Amino acid sequence: MPELPEVETTLRGISPHVVAHRVTTVRVREPRLRWPVPPDLARNLKGQTITGLTRRAKYLLFHTHRGTMLLHLGMSGSLSIKPRQAPAAKHDHVDFILDGERCLRFTDPRRFGSLHWCGQTPLAHALLRDLGPEPLGPDFSGNYLYAASRGRRIAIKQHLMNARIVVGVGNIYASESLFRAGIHPLRSAGRIARIRMHRLVAEIRQVLTEAIAQGDTTLRDFSVGDGRPGYFQQALEVYGRDGQPCRRCGTPIRAIRQGQRATYYCVTCQR
DNA sequence: CCGGACGCCTGTCGGC
């Protein structure tokens, strides 16, 4: 399910229910996620107050005085806030009881998500250590992306989805931002001019920002975890529009495969 | 170092 905007929306939705609240019980029904849920996770977290909730790439970081829990939603994961005694459905794998009252529930049909426990320096964790800059942060600039693309023969679309280059640009927004920037997804990263990289970075930031804003709107209309929109019903320009006319020029949108992932683009608007 | 392929899972959908 989640690309970065969905993760950010999840963070904003659950934050008020989680931050400054105490985890009184951890219930792991299914430890077989992408990696086994650490056996000591419950012991470490139990009794701790969540002092802060942050995000790095698509990981959510639950901070406590004893350490930090990392949570990744994988492709089909979601978090919801439920009453303490809410009956568990099929893919409800982990419950965190908060103040003995409410329940933060992790649901994930495909079990590509994961939970980790790490110490006081979570950013040093192996999964976070080598990640590139945040797409909405100050370090992600046209100059940076240009420099990070020198000598790279890989297609720009796959380059954007490389978390060592920049985090949080998933399959949907890679296609969408390349369309907005007028860049062909198959073009070699190393053969894109600096000025076009500036444009591309601006479009990535713009499309992610719009999606997050839409998430905020959605949050106002639906409480966290009635599981409402899986992903944003945003007006996507190319993603999933194979054969439909380009909104800009009318040429049918084309679908191809790049590294086992679907790519959508307009042959006329993107060069 | 780089780039490409694989695999972890379940659910859904289209075609026959």
Added chain:
DNA sequence: TGCCGACAGGCGTCCG
């Protein structure tokens, strides 16, 4: 209707 393969928004790991 039932079966079967393809595919799904991620990403760490392995291999050449």
